[in-house]
Amino acid sequence: MPKLPRWTAREAEAELLRAGFSLARSKGSHRIYQRGVERVVLPFHPGRTLHPKIVRQVFDATHPNG
Numbered sequence: 001m002p003k004l005p006r007w008t009a010r011e012a013e014a015e016l017l018r019a020g021f022s023l024a025r026s027k028g029s030h031r032i033y034q035r036g037v038e039r040v041v042l043p044f045h046p047g048r049t050l051h052p053k054i055v056r057q058v059f060d061a062t063h064p065n066g
Contacts, residue, residue: 004055009044012058016040019062035061 007015013031021033021040033040040061043054050058 004052004059007050007055007058008048009042009046009050012042012050012055013044015058015062016042021061 005011013033016033019035021035021038024032024034024039026032026044029044031042031044033042038061040058042058043050
């Protein structure tokens, strides 16, 4: 399996918006994006790299066929 990209919160947010997700709500430093019944919670700390598990969640949501 190839390595996942290293994303910041802004890069992941751009990818989610490009894939048709919209900002449903935010609370504290977390932003919740939704597309239909699919939901992705993104911890938003500008300038910090996201944990690989969060990147995998965003990648799987935006690239359904792998």
